[in-house]
Amino acid sequence: MAQLQVRDLHVTFGGLRAVDGMDFDVEQGEILCLLGPNGAGKSTTLDLICGKTQPTGGSIRFQDTEISQMLEFRRARLGIGRKFQVPSVYKELSVAENLSVAQSMKPGIWHALTTPAVRRSKKMREILDLVGLADKMSEPAGYLSHGETQWLEIAMLIAQNSRLILMDEPTAGMTIQETDRTAKIFRSLSANHTLIVVEHDMSFVRTVADRIIVMDQGAKLAEGSIEEIEANEAVKTAYLGH
Numbered sequence: 213m214a215q216l217q218v219r220d221l222h223v224t225f226g227g228l229r230a231v232d233g234m235d236f237d238v239e240q241g242e243i244l245c246l247l248g249p250n251g252a253g254k255s256t257t258l259d260l261i262c263g264k265t266q267p268t269g270g271s272i273r274f275q276d277t278e279i280s281q282m283l284e285f286r287r288a289r290l291g292i293g294r295k296f297q298v299p300s301v302y303k304e305l306s307v308a309e310n311l312s313v314a315q316s317m318k319p320g321i322w323h324a325l326t327t328p329a330v331r332r333s334k335k336m337r338e339i340l341d342l343v344g345l346a347d348k349m350s351e352p353a354g355y356l357s358h359g360e361t362q363w364l365e366i367a368m369l370i371a372q373n374s375r376l377i378l379m380d381e382p383t384a385g386m387t388i389q390e391t392d393r394t395a396k397i398f399r400s401l402s403a404n405h406t407l408i409v410v411e412h413d414m415s416f417v418r419t420v421a422d423r424i425i426v427m428d429q430g431a432k433l434a435e436g437s438i439e440e441i442e443a444n445e446a447v448k449t450a451y452l453g454h
């Protein structure tokens with residue numbers, strides 16, 4: 213069974229149907245990219261999955277639990293992590309301290325008390341290696357470059373035990389080198405994590421996406437591989453039409 217199942221999802225703001233009957237599944241370990249013109253409802257779809265916004269209708273099942281009416285912090289505890297465009301790291305704390313804070317936010321005080329410090333620091337090291345920040349662990353987060361700050365925030369989501377990570381334009385403002393590195397990080401993350409990524413950079417999408425969903429006016433316009441999406445006439449019209 214898919215890790216995430218979204219069925220007939222709706223949300224209305226005033227008279228506007230921002231998300232209008234979305235249906236899709238995401239498999240464990242998959243990287244799904246959400247594309248679409250401005251205002252198509254991509255960010256709102258992420259908001260609905262993480263609980264920042266409550267739907268007006270439909271169902272969201274995560275690991276077989278219905279979550280569509282659950283509060284945001286409870287969804288985070290279940291393993292849904294959201295990375296926003298503006299990073300929320302503690303600039304005055306070191307990279308390692310930021311990760312410790314994130315680790316301590318894991319559900320269950322019992323877990324924190326019973327996991328030996330040595331195992332916690334081994335885990336921290338693994339996470340920092342994964343995002344390429346092991347050699348910066350003592351640096352204040354405020355000294356990191358834009359790209360490194362984004363990777364630290366991803367590391368913090370992993371430290372919190374997020375299994376499904378939702379990201380809004382993760383490569384915005386990155387250099388080409390940082391974008392390439394981010395693509396590599398995403399590929400290694402997908403061994404143990406599922407990613408849903410809203411992204412406009414098509415070369416990045418081409419590198420990382422296992423599957424693409426194109427949204428338009430709150431609904432799914434097309435779904436498939438990059439080749440299928442690029443050949444899709446409805447997709448071309450939606451982009452040119454806007």
Ligand SMILES: Nc1ncnc2c1ncn2[C@@H]1O[C@H](COP(=O)(O)OP(=O)(O)OP(=O)(O)O)[C@@H](O)[C@H]1O
Nearest residue numbers: 225226228230248249250251252253254255256257
């Ligand atoms: N909290 C809100 N209140 C009212 N309208 C909203 C709210 N959030 C989003 N909208 C509207 O819903 C529609 C979908 O917005 P959303 O941000 O999801 O689009 P998007 O596909 O992510 O676009 P972009 O690529 O520009 O970020 C837009 O018309 C937006 O103005």
